[in-house]
Amino acid sequence: MAGPTPPKPALIALAVLLVAGCASVEPTAPPASASDALARQKAEVISVLAPLAAQRTAREQALAGQDDAAFDAMFAAQDRAEQAALEPLAARGNAEAMHRLATRLRDSDAPGDIRRWLDLETAAAQQGHPTAHDELARWYWHQRGDGSIGDVQRNRAIALDHAGQAAAGGQKHSIGRIAVYIAGNVHQYPANPGLAREVLVVCARAGHPLCQEQLALPGPYDYALSTEERRLWLSRVAARQPGRFGETYDEQAAWQAAAWMALTPEWAELRRRILDHGATSVGPDAPCTTMTPWCRGALIGR
Numbered sequence: 001m002a003g004p005t006p007p008k009p010a011l012i013a014l015a016v017l018l019v020a021g022c023a024s025v026e027p028t029a030p031p032a033s034a035s036d037a038l039a040r041q042k043a044e045v046i047s048v049l050a051p052l053a054a055q056r057t058a059r060e061q062a063l064a065g066q067d068d069a070a071f072d073a074m075f076a077a078q079d080r081a082e083q084a085a086l087e088p089l090a091a092r093g094n095a096e097a098m099h100r101l102a103t104r105l106r107d108s109d110a111p112g113d114i115r116r117w118l119d120l121e122t123a124a125a126q127q128g129h130p131t132a133h134d135e136l137a138r139w140y141w142h143q144r145g146d147g148s149i150g151d152v153q154r155n156r157a158i159a160l161d162h163a164g165q166a167a168a169g170g171q172k173h174s175i176g177r178i179a180v181y182i183a184g185n186v187h188q189y190p191a192n193p194g195l196a197r198e199v200l201v202v203c204a205r206a207g208h209p210l211c212q213e214q215l216a217l218p219g220p221y222d223y224a225l226s227t228e229e230r231r232l233w234l235s236r237v238a239a240r241q242p243g244r245f246g247e248t249y250d251e252q253a254a255w256q257a258a259a260w261m262a263l264t265p266e267w268a269e270l271r272r273r274i275l276d277h278g279a280t281s282v283g284p285d286a287p288c289t290t291m292t293p294w295c296r297g298a299l300i301g302r
Helices: 008-021 032-062 068-091 095-103 111-126 130-141 149-168 173-183 193-205 209-216 227-240 260-278
Strands: none
Touching (some): 095 111, 149 173, 173 260
């Protein structure tokens, strides 16, 4: 069933933000004031939900030994209470509350839920919420639209913009995901492991652990790194996990991650090259089998 309908002022605000969210956005860091606002909003959400979390724990303990039906009823009631607590915050523009409400809808097949998921994540992203940007990067990459190269490329461009904004807000995993899409011919993108490697390197230089691991350790894609390059990234992985590899990789102890802002010119050039390569193909017209909502735009006419 579709989630509760927010108050009309919130719907109007979300609609305005959704229109703005479809425009290309530069991968720049959110201003300090935006970061501070997001931190305050997250603290507000945590404060509102804390009593409900304590209540859940107490009720779980009280139900010890009862059947599954009793627990299911309790969890459903708790879920309704948490959603009711988040709705007013989202209506007032709390991006963290919007994102958490959206997360509750992310696996629903109901068109109304998918539309609201997209509205909420778009509104949260417009306030600089990095995980909302990450969610939208996945959503737009997987949207085929009418199947034309123009529509597919338009959605790819929006996805790349959101990935850059996610990284600017600290969610660099979004860049690593784009690299995997490029390497693996994911959803209509013609595979290009060499380009994927360059994207991973930028992500790894920004200090993201998973990007460094993908470059250092064996995986499904061959990024053709030299021995020296692989050793560099292995040294970073080993520094976080001492003893895992049976020898010490300390020759790169002075290595420092680069700030994302310093890497944005390289990301901008990679974005251009990703789109240039994508223009060669819309890829196979295969049915979507992903279990998450970013491949289901057809259900809402996207």
